[in-house]
Amino acid sequence: xxxxxxxxxxxxxxxxxxxxxxxxxRLGLRKQSEKAVYHGTRAGFQAAGAxxxxxxxxxxxxxxxxxxxxxxxxxxxxxxxxxxxxIVGVVSEFAGEVLRPGAEAAxxxxxxxxxxxxxxxxxxxxxxxxxxxxxxxxxxxxxxTGVLVAEALAYGDMGQAVACLAPSAVATAISLWGxxxxxxxxxxxxxxxxxxxxxxxxxxxxxLFDPFELGTTATKTGDGYVLTGLKSGAVRGxxxxxxxxxxxxxxxxxxxxxxxxxxxxxxxxxxxMGLRAAGxxxxxxxxxxxxxxGDGAEDDxxxxxxxxxxxxxxxxxxxxxxxxxxxxxxVVGREAFGEPIAYRQSVAFMVANIAIELEGMRxxxxxxxxxxxxxxxxxREVALARKLAAEYGMKIGTDGVQLLGGHGFVKEHPVERxxxxxxxxxxxxxxxxV
Amino acid sequence: MINLDTPKKFRAFVDQANQVADNFxxxxxxxxxxxxxxxxxxLDLLASLVDGMSDSGQGQGAGAAGVRRGxxxxxxKKSKVKNGTNMSSVLSVIEMCxxxxxxxxxxPRQGLGNSAIAxxxxxxxxxxYKGTWAAMAITEPSFGSDSxxxxxxxxxxxxxxxxxxxxxxxxxxERADSVVVWATLDKSLGRAxxxxxxxxxxxxxxxxxxxxxxxxxxxxxxxVILLDNCRVHESNLLGSPEIDVKQGFAGAMATFDNxxxxxxxxxxxxxxxxxxLIRELLEKAGVDIDYDRPATSQSYAAATFLQMEADWExxxxxxxxxxxxxxxxxxxxxxxSMAKAKAGRVGNDITLRCVELAGTLGYSETEFLEKWSRDxxxxxxxxxxxxxxxxxxxxxxxxxxxxxxx
Numbered sequence: 001x002x003x004x005x006x007x008x009x010x011x012x013x014x015x016x017x018x019x020x021x022x023x024x025x026r027l028g029l030r031k032q033s034e035k036a037v038y039h040g041t042r043a044g045f046q047a048a049g050a051x052x053x054x055x056x057x058x059x060x061x062x063x064x065x066x067x068x069x070x071x072x073x074x075x076x077x078x079x080x081x082x083x084x085x086x087i088v089g090v091v092s093e094f095a096g097e098v099l100r101p102g103a104e105a106a107x108x109x110x111x112x113x114x115x116x117x118x119x120x121x122x123x124x125x126x127x128x129x130x131x132x133x134x135x136x137x138x139x140x141x142x143x144x145t146g147v148l149v150a151e152a153l154a155y156g157d158m159g160q161a162v163a164c165l166a167p168s169a170v171a172t173a174i175s176l177w178g179x180x181x182x183x184x185x186x187x188x189x190x191x192x193x194x195x196x197x198x199x200x201x202x203x204x205x206x207x208l209f210d211p212f213e214l215g216t217t218a219t220k221t222g223d224g225y226v227l228t229g230l231k232s233g234a235v236r237g238x239x240x241x242x243x244x245x246x247x248x249x250x251x252x253x254x255x256x257x258x259x260x261x262x263x264x265x266x267x268x269x270x271x272x273m274g275l276r277a278a279g280x281x282x283x284x285x286x287x288x289x290x291x292x293x294g295d296g297a298e299d300d301x302x303x304x305x306x307x308x309x310x311x312x313x314x315x316x317x318x319x320x321x322x323x324x325x326x327x328x329x330x331v332v333g334r335e336a337f338g339e340p341i342a343y344r345q346s347v348a349f350m351v352a353n354i355a356i357e358l359e360g361m362r363x364x365x366x367x368x369x370x371x372x373x374x375x376x377x378x379x380r381e382v383a384l385a386r387k388l389a390a391e392y393g394m395k396i397g398t399d400g401v402q403l404l405g406g407h408g409f410v411k412e413h414p415v416e417r418x419x420x421x422x423x424x425x426x427x428x429x430x431x432x433x434v
Numbered sequence: 435m436i437n438l439d440t441p442k443k444f445r446a447f448v449d450q451a452n453q454v455a456d457n458f459x460x461x462x463x464x465x466x467x468x469x470x471x472x473x474x475x476x477l478d479l480l481a482s483l484v485d486g487m488s489d490s491g492q493g494q495g496a497g498a499a500g501v502r503r504g505x506x507x508x509x510x511k512k513s514k515v516k517n518g519t520n521m522s523s524v525l526s527v528i529e530m531c532x533x534x535x536x537x538x539x540x541x542p543r544q545g546l547g548n549s550a551i552a553x554x555x556x557x558x559x560x561x562x563y564k565g566t567w568a569a570m571a572i573t574e575p576s577f578g579s580d581s582x583x584x585x586x587x588x589x590x591x592x593x594x595x596x597x598x599x600x601x602x603x604x605x606x607x608e609r610a611d612s613v614v615v616w617a618t619l620d621k622s623l624g625r626a627x628x629x630x631x632x633x634x635x636x637x638x639x640x641x642x643x644x645x646x647x648x649x650x651x652x653x654x655x656x657x658v659i660l661l662d663n664c665r666v667h668e669s670n671l672l673g674s675p676e677i678d679v680k681q682g683f684a685g686a687m688a689t690f691d692n693x694x695x696x697x698x699x700x701x702x703x704x705x706x707x708x709x710x711l712i713r714e715l716l717e718k719a720g721v722d723i724d725y726d727r728p729a730t731s732q733s734y735a736a737a738t739f740l741q742m743e744a745d746w747e748x749x750x751x752x753x754x755x756x757x758x759x760x761x762x763x764x765x766x767x768x769x770x771s772m773a774k775a776k777a778g779r780v781g782n783d784i785t786l787r788c789v790e791l792a793g794t795l796g797y798s799e800t801e802f803l804e805k806w807s808r809d810x811x812x813x814x815x816x817x818x819x820x821x822x823x824x825x826x827x828x829x830x831x832x833x834x835x836x837x838x839x840x
Binding site for chain 1: 437440727740744825
């Protein structure tokens, strides 16, 4: 520990941005901008990236920049660093005052308001995993910080949290695995004031989808590749300007950079059970030109899959905590047979089990994250965290509705939305990265 | 900085504990499972080894001893995060129970009564009882979870107390040198009047009535103990003799905040043994566990294994969290119960499912799987059943009293 600089080295930079940002003043004051429900007019595949910027190719100078990993502290500790506490404090405030109150309206428009996304740009959400040398915030990469941030955002609303984190996933992927040229070409857009909508797309709409057995294929051309296939779970695909897409190259999975404005790229809204505010879409690729991300190493791809799953586990933690806090209050306030329903063991024990399973999955998720940031093997821990988040995240979602009975089934309470959002956790691949 | 791996300073010691568990406990596991009630003499050597380790500053390292808060105050500065004796005890118990739960419970001088003494005794008593092997006697035929219903009486007579009553489920009740007996000074004053007494086994009036025949942990003797006008000196009362309606029972119950993470650790260790063996057996049968491929596209056995391992990891970390909180002087009553609830139930579930996956091979005494699935059951019962843990967690979480949430 002694030889390292300030544990994460992020906090001050973030706080500086926050202090100089008008976001804080607006927190809680911003009226949700109403948007017409428009996916009727957007039905069917349409050319993607109509309004997309052109990314000016920048020749690389050789070695890509990478963030350092943190060292092994050797001490069992559950205390976030001071930096992490500060960041989580700010993100939690944002989640509580902007995301939660705006959740219902965002869901109705199947999108996250641009103002909300702009606020996350102001506090540098997409910069956390970008190396300092490339305009990012930190020399060291912390998956734990990523987990804590995703958790805090999802406590407000998972759908909008995913929308907010999607560009960050692309920036993170390019930072971690992109070539120097790709970093120079794309990252400036993500470190500027007008962060583009962008999505990391791994899923495909087939049963038993396995990210290591992809249906989408990449074929080598003269100076690059073309991709063909159908992808799903592309966050805000209708708005996206850049995609990172998983495709099979000679039987092995790899990530490719696809510009939305390119030929052969089309998107269609894919309204789903939940995560409505994430604006999920399908992405159709027909000989779409693409560039291999970095050198396309299989280990990089594995890491992408794992870090995305870690992100989904983190999101589950936040939403499950929302369920716990909401039901705690409800069962004490709601009376039946002349006393609060919380006085019944069958009710109280359900709440106790929500807390127990949530704490368990939280600890496993944090362990996976801390191992990832210390560059230790973490495949096992991610798999276990994902399993718990899928299993108990959903259990908590369904118990949340059950505890409210009929009231849980109607939109008067948010538990039915959390139920729908939590179903995503065990099945989503890609989209977020921590 | 968040980090949930085994603390660096305990890694070598955990390895050591694992070897001890393998050579002394696992090696004698079946022998004493079959020969219930016979004394596991191999443990005498081990116990002196453990004593040696304690004396050399390894703390409560190798056994199920209790933990005395404040003990390692001098070790670290106030603001520094500590990994102390709560953590090392839990880690040690996990390794030992990976070896054999029943034999760990039979470890000389490492009884639950020692936990109680370590947790609530005065310094003078601590010195006086050093080296004793103390069993714990709470339960009576008429109650289990409801410890406040104690009928065993302690009546003051001069500078002595006279104890009368029947105690059951006394772990190591026959082998221990002394028994920590819970008794009431005045039944009409309820919980506050319940006190614990250290009763040496050679005191006239205390006797072992019989030993139980059990589903599991057969290496550990479980005794019925009768107290018939048993006179103990007043200095044998642990803690304060005053009946403080506010404090009394809470103080005695505080022992459990320290011992519950240890019992959770027992379940974690026992379940790990099953998981390791079933994995080996499955792999020999051609089932590979892949952490990257979705569980849904792996075999049922592999997916089941992943689910079990995930639950196990959650139980492990909840247990370490409870210990970590105690080491860092933070309240851990709810977390201790969470750990015990999760570890108790998944420990039992995992060991039973491993038997199922291994079929008749797992059901047969040729492997340990069947034994571990019998041993694990008690861990979801003693030191507070699954349901009692849920009750504790729910009351804390919802801020309800015991009259509101019964």
